[in-house]
Amino acid sequence: MLVVNKGIAQPWECDVMGHQTTRFYVAMFDDASYNFLYEVFGWTISAHEHGRYGWADVRHVIEYQA
Numbered sequence: 483m484l485v486v487n488k489g490i491a492q493p494w495e496c497d498v499m500g501h502q503t504t505r506f507y508v509a510m511f512d513d514a515s516y517n518f519l520y521e522v523f524g525w526t527i528s529a530h531e532h533g534r535y536g537w538a539d540v541r542h543v544i545e546y547q548a
Contacts, residue, residue, distance in 0.1 A: 484521055487514030504544065 487510060495506040502510075519525040519537065 484518075486517040486521060489513065508542075508544075 489510050491502040491506070495502050497503050525537070
């Protein structure tokens with residue numbers, strides 16, 4: 483298993499049911515994406531700055547299921 487992010491959901495980031503709201507968990511996914519890109523592809527900010535390669539967010543899908 484590859485751990486790409488560890489974070490803490492603060493009480494003010496949660497709704498009345500105690501679930502973290504979309505606003506905040508999408509931000510955690512975004513933070514984890516940098517770590518994932520490094521772990522899988524070796525991407526770093528210096529690689530981007532030197533014009534070697536980069537990426538773009540193309541699509542985000544969130545499905546709420548019971």
